[in-house]
Amino acid sequence: MTSEIIEVRCPNCGRVEIEAQEIRLCVEMSKRAGWQPTSTRAFYGLACPECDEYFTREADAFTAELLMRAHVWIFSWYPSAEFVEPRPEGPPLRLDDLIDLHFELEGMFA
Secondary structure (H helix, E strand, O other): OOOOEEEEEEOOOEEEEEEHHHOEEEEEEEOOOOOEEEEEEEEEEEEOOOOOOEEEEEOOHHHHHHHHHOOOEEEEEOOOHHHHOOOOOOOOOOHHHHHHHHHHHHHHOO
16 A cells, blocks of 8 residues: 655755655544544644654644545644643733742741
């Protein structure tokens, strides 16, 4: 069985052709969808056949579907709960906030 040839853009060499079996596709599996692939997070990686540099790219739903149909190697990604939980409201924590917290805690135990 021959592998399909896919044209990709290497950051160094420009357009190159590579066999589908040399590409790795990583797809997020969503608990909300019953551990099915999502269209929100996917990326693919490969080593350029010309310069041998490994690079990755994000894959939108259309690209991920095309790569799956070309029979590339597919890896499932199950994000941890911390990664998918909603972010708290309010401004991000700054270094000054941590220093203030340190002094408040230090005062509590002095």
